Amino acid sequence: MLDRTIALAAVAVPNSAAAALTRRRALFGALAASTMIAVLWLAAIAVPPHSFGAIAFLVLFAITLPWSVMGFWNAIIGFLIMRLARDPAVTVNPLAASIRGDEPITTSTAILMCIRNESPDPVARNLQPLLEGLVEARVAHLFHVYVLSDSSDPEIIAAETALVDAFTAKWQGIIPVTYRRRAVNTAFKSGNIRDFCERWGADHEFAITLDADSFMPADAVLRLIRIAQANPTLGILQTLIVGMPSVSVFARVFQFGMRLGMRSYTLGATWWQGDCGPYWGHNAIIRLAPFIAHCHMPVLPGNGPLSGYVLSHDQVEAVMMRRAGYEVRVLPIEGMSWEENPPTLMEFSRRDLRWLQGNMQYWQLLGMPGLKPVSRFQLLFAIWMYLGSPAWMAMIALGTVLLALSDTPAAQYMPVEPGAGTLLFAIMTLMTFTPKIATVADVLLTPPLRRAFGGTLVFAANIAAELLFMILLTPVIALSHTIFMTRLFVFRRGGTWTSQTRQSHAVPFGMAFAKLWPQTLAGCVVLAVAAIKAPHDIAFFLLGTIGLILAAPFAVATASPLLGRWFARIGICHLPEEKEVPVALAPLRLPAIEVNAPSAR
Numbered sequence: 001m002l003d004r005t006i007a008l009a010a011v012a013v014p015n016s017a018a019a020a021l022t023r024r025r026a027l028f029g030a031l032a033a034s035t036m037i038a039v040l041w042l043a044a045i046a047v048p049p050h051s052f053g054a055i056a057f058l059v060l061f062a063i064t065l066p067w068s069v070m071g072f073w074n075a076i077i078g079f080l081i082m083r084l085a086r087d088p089a090v091t092v093n094p095l096a097a098s099i100r101g102d103e104p105i106t107t108s109t110a111i112l113m114c115i116r117n118e119s120p121d122p123v124a125r126n127l128q129p130l131l132e133g134l135v136e137a138r139v140a141h142l143f144h145v146y147v148l149s150d151s152s153d154p155e156i157i158a159a160e161t162a163l164v165d166a167f168t169a170k171w172q173g174i175i176p177v178t179y180r181r182r183a184v185n186t187a188f189k190s191g192n193i194r195d196f197c198e199r200w201g202a203d204h205e206f207a208i209t210l211d212a213d214s215f216m217p218a219d220a221v222l223r224l225i226r227i228a229q230a231n232p233t234l235g236i237l238q239t240l241i242v243g244m245p246s247v248s249v250f251a252r253v254f255q256f257g258m259r260l261g262m263r264s265y266t267l268g269a270t271w272w273q274g275d276c277g278p279y280w281g282h283n284a285i286i287r288l289a290p291f292i293a294h295c296h297m298p299v300l301p302g303n304g305p306l307s308g309y310v311l312s313h314d315q316v317e318a319v320m321m322r323r324a325g326y327e328v329r330v331l332p333i334e335g336m337s338w339e340e341n342p343p344t345l346m347e348f349s350r351r352d353l354r355w356l357q358g359n360m361q362y363w364q365l366l367g368m369p370g371l372k373p374v375s376r377f378q379l380l381f382a383i384w385m386y387l388g389s390p391a392w393m394a395m396i397a398l399g400t401v402l403l404a405l406s407d408t409p410a411a412q413y414m415p416v417e418p419g420a421g422t423l424l425f426a427i428m429t430l431m432t433f434t435p436k437i438a439t440v441a442d443v444l445l446t447p448p449l450r451r452a453f454g455g456t457l458v459f460a461a462n463i464a465a466e467l468l469f470m471i472l473l474t475p476v477i478a479l480s481h482t483i484f485m486t487r488l489f490v491f492r493r494g495g496t497w498t499s500q501t502r503q504s505h506a507v508p509f510g511m512a513f514a515k516l517w518p519q520t521l522a523g524c525v526v527l528a529v530a531a532i533k534a535p536h537d538i539a540f541f542l543l544g545t546i547g548l549i550l551a552a553p554f555a556v557a558t559a560s561p562l563l564g565r566w567f568a569r570i571g572i573c574h575l576p577e578e579k580e581v582p583v584a585l586a587p588l589r590l591p592a593i594e595v596n597a598p599s600a601r
Contacts, residue, residue, distance in 0.1 A: 017094065021272075021274040021275070024271060024272045024274070025272050025274075025374065027272075028073060028077070028271075028272040031073050032066075032069050032070060032073055035069045035072070035073070036065055036066065036069050039065060039069070039424070039427060039428075040058070040061075040062060040065065042420055042423065042424050042427070043058055043061050043062075043424055044058060045417055045420040046416055046417050046420035046421040046423075046424045047416055047417075047421070048417070053398060053402050056394075056398055057395060057398060057399075060391045060392075060394050060395045060398070061391075061395065063387055063388065063391035064388040064391045064392055064395075066381070066384055067384065067385055067388050068428060068431045068432055069431060070381070071265060071431065071432070071434065071435050072430075072431040072434045072435075073268065074264070074265045074266075074267075074268030074269045074435065075261070075264045075265055075268055075434040075435040075437070075438040076268065076434065076438065077267070077268035077271050077272070078263065078264035078265060078266065078267035078268035078269075078271070078435075078438060079264050079268075079438035079439075079441065079442065081267050081268070081271060082263070082264065082267060082438075082439075082442045083442065083445070088267055088332070089331060089332055089333045091271070092267055092270040092271045092274075092330075092332060093270060093329050093330065093331055093332070095227050095230075095231050095234060095237070095327075095329060096227065096331060096333075098227060098230045098231055099223075099226040099227055099230050101223065101226070103226050103229065103230070105137075105139045105142055105222060105225055105226070105229070106142075106229065107142065107204075107205040107206060107225065107228075107229055108142055108143075108144070108203065108204045108205055108206075109142060109143050109144075109204055109205070109206040109207065109208060109221075109225055109285075110143075110144050110145075110146055110196070110200065110201075110203075110204040110206070110207045110208070110288075111127075111130070111143060111144070111145045111146065111207075111208045111210065111221075112146050112148055112193065112196060112207050112208065112209050112210060113127065113145065113146065113147045113148065113210050113211075113212070113214075114148050114150075114189055114192055114193065114209070114210070114211055114212070114282075115147065115148070115149050115150070115151065115160070115211075115212045116149065116150040116151055116152075116185065116189075116192075116212075117150075117151045117152060117153045117156050118151075118156070118212045118500065118502060119156075119159070119212075119502070119503065120156070120159050120160045120163040120164070120212075121163070122212055122213065122340075122502065123147065123163070123212055124163055124166075124167050125588055126210075126212075126213075126214065126215040126588070127145065127167070128587065129215075129217060129218075129584065129587040129588065130215075130216060130217060130218055130221065131143075131145070131171060131174075131175055131218075132218075132587075133217055133218020133219065133221075134175065134218050134221070134222075135174060135175070136218070137218055137222060139222070140174055140175045141175075143175055144175070144176045144177075144178065144200075144203075144204065145171075145175060145176070145177045145178070146177075146178045146180065146196055146200065147160075147164055147177065147178070147179045147180070148180055148192050148193070148195070148196055149179065149180065149181040149182070150181070150182055150185035150188075150189075150192050151181060152185070157181065160179070160181070161179070164177065164179040178200075180195075180196075180199075182195060186309070187297060187299075187309040187310075187313075188309055188311060188313070189281070189313065190297045190309070190310065190313035190317070191297075191309065193207075193209070194296065194297070197288065197291065197292045198292075201288045201291075201292045202288075202292075204288055205287065205288060205289070206225060206228055206285050206286065206287060206288060207285070207286050207288055207291075208221055208224070208284075208285055209281065209282050209283070209284055209285075209286060210282055210283065211281075211282040211283075211339070212502065213244075213339050213340035213502050214241075214282050214283050214337075214338070214339050215244065215337075215338045215339070215584075215585075215588065216239070216283055216336065216337050216338075217336075217583075217584035219336075219584070220239065220336035220337060220584075221285075223331075223336070224237050224239070224284075224285040224331070225285065227331070228285050228287060231327070233325070233326055233327055234287065234326065234327045234329065235286065235287050235290050235291065235321040235322070235324070235326025235327060235328055236277075236279045236284055236285070236286050236287070236291075236317075236318060236321055236326075236327075236328040236329070237284060237285045237329055237330075237331055238277060238278060238279050238280055238283070238284040238328070238329070238330045238331070239283045239284060239330075239331055239333070239336050239337035240262070240263070240266055240330065240331065240332045240333060240334060240336065240337065241280065241282075241283045241337045241338065241339050242255070242258075242259055242262070242334055242335075242337070242338055242339075242575075243255025243258060243259065243338065243339065243340070243341045243575070244338045244339065244340050244341075244577075244585070244588075244590060244592075245568075245574070245575050245577050245578045245585075245590050245592035245593055246340065246341065246343065246504070246564070246568075246590075246591075246592050247504050247561065247564040247565050247567075247568045247591045247592045247595065248341075248343035248344065248504040248558075248559070248561075248564045249557065249558040249559070249560060249563050249564045249567055250341075250342070250343060250344050250345055250348065250558035250559060251340070251341040251342065251343050251504075252564065252567055252568065252572065252573045252574075252592070253465060253466055253469040253558070253572075253573045254341055254348070254469070254473075255341045255575070256462060256466050256573035256574075256575065257436065257466045257469070257470060258341075259439075259575060260435075260436040260439045260440060260443075260463070260466070261435035261436045261439060262435075262439075263332065263334065263439050263442075264435050264438035264439045264442070265435040266330060266332045267332050269330075270329075270330045270332055273330075273374060273378075274329070275322065275327035275328065275329060276319075276322050276328060276372055276374035276375050276378070277318070277327075277328045277329045277330045278314075278315060278318055278328070278330065278378065279314045279315060279317055279318035279321075279328060280314055281313070281314035282339070283337040283339065286321075287326065290321060290324050290326050291317070291321065293324070294320055294321060294323070294324035294326075295317040295320045295321055295324075297309070297310050297313050297316060297317070298310070298365070300361060300364050300365075301364075304492045304494075305357060305488055305492060305493060305494025305495075306357070306360055306361050306363070306364065306488070306494070310358060310361050310365075311354055311355075311357055311358030311361065312355055312358025312359050312361065312362070312382070313358070315362075315378060315379065315382055316362070316365060316379075318375075318378075319368075319371055319372070319375035319376075319378065319379060322371075322372050322375050323368075323370045323371050323372065323375065335582060335584075338585070340502050342500065342502070343501070343502065343503065343504045343505065343559065344501075344505065344507050344555065344558065344559040345473070345476070345507075345512075345554065345555040345558060345559070346507055346511070346512070346515060346555060346559075347500055347501055347502075349477065349480050349515075350500065351500060352477065352480070352481075353480065353481075353484050353495050354495055356386045356481060356484060356485070356488075357484075357488060357494050357495055359382045359383055359385065359386055360383065360386070360485070360488060362379045362380075362382055362383050363383060365379055366379055366380060386481055386485070388478075389477070389478040389479075389481035389482055389485075390478075390481060390482040390485055390486075392478050393478055393479055393482040394482075396526065396544070400525070400526050400529050400530075403529055403530065403533045403534060404529045404533065406533060436463075440459075440463060443459065444456065444459070449576075451579075452576035452579055452580065453574075453576060453579075454571060454574060454579065458571065462572060462573045462574070465572055465573055466573060469558075471543070471546070471547060472546065472547040472550060472554050473547060473554070474547065475519070475523075475544065475545070475547040475548050476516065476519050476547050476548060476551045476554070479518065479519050479522060479548065480519075483518060504559075504561050504564055504591075505559065505561065506556075506559055506560060506561060507555055507556050507559035508556070509552060509553070509556050512551075512552040512553075512555040512556050513552040515555075516551040516552045516555060517552075519547075519548040519549075519551035520548065520549060520551055520552060522545075522548050523545040523546070523547070523548025523549035523550075523551070524545075524548075524549055526541060526544075526545050526548075527541055527542060527545045527549065565591075565595055568591070568592045568595045568596070569595050569596060577593070578592060578593055578596070581593055
């Protein structure tokens, strides 16, 4: 009788958790759907659909809306969890409470460092503290490091070989290190990891996936392993990745903004996604047996840029893992996992457009049989994330054309109800910035966090700097997306997976202008039309076009190493890690931290 009671209780707990998760998803869906309906209703009042231009505006506006609404409700839920939950991470991921933190490590784990045509020095720098921590924890014998190279540049290959030889000799007899370079990078990164799986995957139960710019300390890795050991149905556990302190202006300001928006957004998303969480391709633990059996990436049919090997493989692997019955979850805790962000606008755009092309390939994967409804929605939402950019650009182009064709400078080229229009603009602005507002409020309401960000005045000044940065950056990126998607779908031309330059470096003005002249031209045309046809509204148009007009100077200035070091020295957009250096980051001797060290003054 007692055994039957225990068995029934064991079944009831998962069933209860599943029911609670279903209710969360239903609530989130209802909130998002009702919000979109209400905003679209307001938009129809603000811009009555009595003309072709108004109807086109409303259609384009509807395309942009889901991303803002989803971000708004993720942030609201995340903020409530941050302020009201005793342990936010456990609230959204119960598996975090399944360990004490001192359980013995009993399984074999592979540490996968994936690199391609990049400086190998950061690889050794980032791996060294991790391996030292594993030795200190007396678990080194359970780990094996694999440096998985897809490099093709002869000089980089030579540097990789020399560095790995020295690294292997240093750790010989303590932790085995295997260096493997593929002559042909078939299927890109997913093929790189698949090659590891076919060669050595059966030798290990788990794998920690890292990129060349990734860093995880031993404590974080051991925490992931303990959670995975305690939960045999866990297939992937993704950490919350934050940006490393940087001396690049672009990286500093961008990751400061990401830090503000990411925690509330991720907590909210994890609350309703639950066991159908995302996988971002690195800084995560994967259970190898089901990954090998169920996460083999398909080759997409056709011969265009959206065919062949999948570029954005990680989210596809996540939905395949969930389809196989294994959980995919996020552990939204800061201080476990870091990465280096692109140091320039050019490098950021290069990576972003590769992600765009990869996400557009998901059109062919939406019909995969057996996917969970949430998983199918995640693929669709990953596509929709990029559709908003051409919709916004089309709205601006439509307004500019209608303004240019208006009969008189005072003509109303698109009738707008002033009160409803103002309210719509305020609501959209609020929803767009809510993820950052939520975290800003949490920081200001939490004295230790407020001090970590430099105090109220410094924090407020850095928020203003980041806001200016985003006003300049957002239209540049949106137009880049639009141009690239036009090439992709109209001219059937995509991009290539090229290596990234992760170190801070200058960008010549000529190079910046050669890449960004379409932004400059578009901004000047819109502003010129506004100056002729609507001079009284020129300030409003300038706010929306200044980023386009200044695209090239913006790229040059935010790439300046000299300006970057000055930003780091005086604390513009500094992260908490720069004020009080975590023990985990200290061995890396990051330039953004070293610039303020006593010896550097």
